[in-house]
Amino acid sequence: MAGSPQQNACSHGFIKATCSDCNLKTLCLPIALDIRDIDKLDKIIQRSRPIQSGEHLYRSGEPFKSLYAVRSGSIKTYLVDEDGVEQVTGFYLPGEVLGFDGIGSSEHGCNVVALETSSVCEMPFDRLEELTLSIPTLQHHFFQLMGKQIESDHQMMLTLSKKNAEGRIATLLLSLSRRNSRRNLSPNAMRLPMSRMDIGNFLGLTIETVSRTFSRLNKEGIISVEGREIVINEHDRLNELCHQLS
Amino acid sequence: MAGSPQQNACSHGFIKATCSDCNLKTLCLPIALDIRDIDKLDKIIQRSRPIQSGEHLYRSGEPFKSLYAVRSGSIKTYLVDEDGVEQVTGFYLPGEVLGFDGIGSSEHGCNVVALETSSVCEMPFDRLEELTLSIPTLQHHFFQLMGKQIESDHQMMLTLSKKNAEGRIATLLLSLSRRNSRRNLSPNAMRLPMSRMDIGNFLGLTIETVSRTFSRLNKEGIISVEGREIVINEHDRLNELCHQLS
């Protein structure tokens, strides 16, 4: 581990790292910044110990303090309504930023849990707001990030409202594939970080329907499924399925 | 009309108005600002002629330039995917701000159309970004607005993913009711600005199901329906229906 450019264990047992050393710097926040500004950002970022699978980063109702960038692993966010009904609202992969939900009301609006051992960079929002005032490109970048979140949430509304089970699954798989590409990982082979339960909950389907759909796509050769291991064999056909209506 | 505090026709035939005179100032942007800052905001806001029912404010793909605050009337936003499938993504009432979808990619991601004769305040985003740099509370307010949009989109995902037809309709009616209250209008009597078609599209239902659901709620006395005129008779029971699962 010693000498690894992105993660050096420091004497406190915590992770020491800097944005400029991070291998995600080309797709995370630093992309908006020149070298001096990265340093300023670096100074406010807190990198804590990894969180374990199933451990919560924060819960709905807790006071909103920070945004988080995923550094490794994967994260799930979900709502719980008054009756205990849960809705998974998103999956977050390395380089992606979460926590915007809390800005509106000074307390978090959703729950955030690790799907596997993960590490995050915590950015205290009040200090971030000071920083964005003095770094216009950083302010612009945060507006853009939030704008993109809104756009993708709207796409999700279309998916939930208009597509059938195959279309929903295909849409999710291609989204994960694209986000893997951004990280220079294979767009065709991946290990799903989330359970069938999470997928079903996210897509508005039961776990049985998710399972049946995976089986059918597997049988037709469009994808190969082995538990959470997925290979996309026919990208084009999967893309066509995306547009299937219910 | 002359002397009306919020709208005076000026010599060019355009609407002259100021934020400090606006009767929406307690729920629109000025709420975040002190008197001097309101003036600065005022200077960048463009108030154009009203847009007619069915007229587009902007369309998907057009370059992103501005955010808009609804001053009167009502506005619908919708996506169109490659196959022409439409998804209504939101309804906007006076005092509400729209256009965040375009920030992420420098071109608008959705279409925006007036549901009735409406007027909006246009806020050029580049000038707004300059302004937010010098007015911290304004920057904070915009982060909050976008955070709230994200929160409400996530609630919508829960609605689309988990609720049955009655639950969806009830949720929409109560949302409109609450937003009417904010404007000091009756929470129980309203005229829907949108068609059954729009409601169905927004909620992921067919127009027939929307119609049948309205009829049923009417028959049970929970609401009274006469075309687009709605009276909520039993707020509590409507609220219970919100939590009905599919």
Next chain:
DNA sequence: CGCCCCATTGAGACGGCTCAACTTGCGTGG
């Protein structure tokens, strides 16, 4: 080894969709 959790698969039920007919309100034009 045995337990438990997750996933798969089958059979039947049901909510919302499709298709179709009819009503109502409104604007147009004879």
Next chain:
DNA sequence: CCACGCAAGTTGAGCCGTCTCAATGGGGCG
């Protein structure tokens, strides 16, 4: 002024995709 067409909404009957319920299989871990 009424006839007509059109768009929006309502209502009914039958169908279909997904859910529910239930049984079974498999992998990880104590």
